[in-house]
Amino acid sequence: MTEKTKKTSKYQSFSERFGDGEFYSELPKVPFKDLLGQTLVLHETKILADFKGKFGVHDAGLMLLSTADNEKEKFTTICSGVVVVERLKKAAADLPMICTPTEVEAGDGSTYYNLL
DSSP, X not given: OOHHXXXXXXXXXXXXXXXXXXXXXXXXXXXXXXXXXXXXXXXXXXXXXXXXXXXXXXXXXXXEEEETTEEEEEXXXXXXXXXXXXXXXXXXXXXXXXXXXXXXXOTTSOEEEXXX
């Protein structure tokens, strides 16, 4: 879309409304499990519906994070854990905030991820 078209069109483009589909692709990506137990700052999140991961199709949460002691060096991670995704949805409007990724043992012996 040209600059002239953009100014005169009464419609918003998908890119203007939803972004270009990238989530800080220039930043390092860190596996969620490598962040367990660390105090982090969650700066931004994006929920992907029906994300196809190694454990099947689930919603997933993309996260823009930094360590609490160095907010200038940001990185991203992704997690499709149900508890994490639900907590990200609730927190999205109130970011940034401090979080600590954890792994919790469930009563049946399985484990799940959480953000505290």
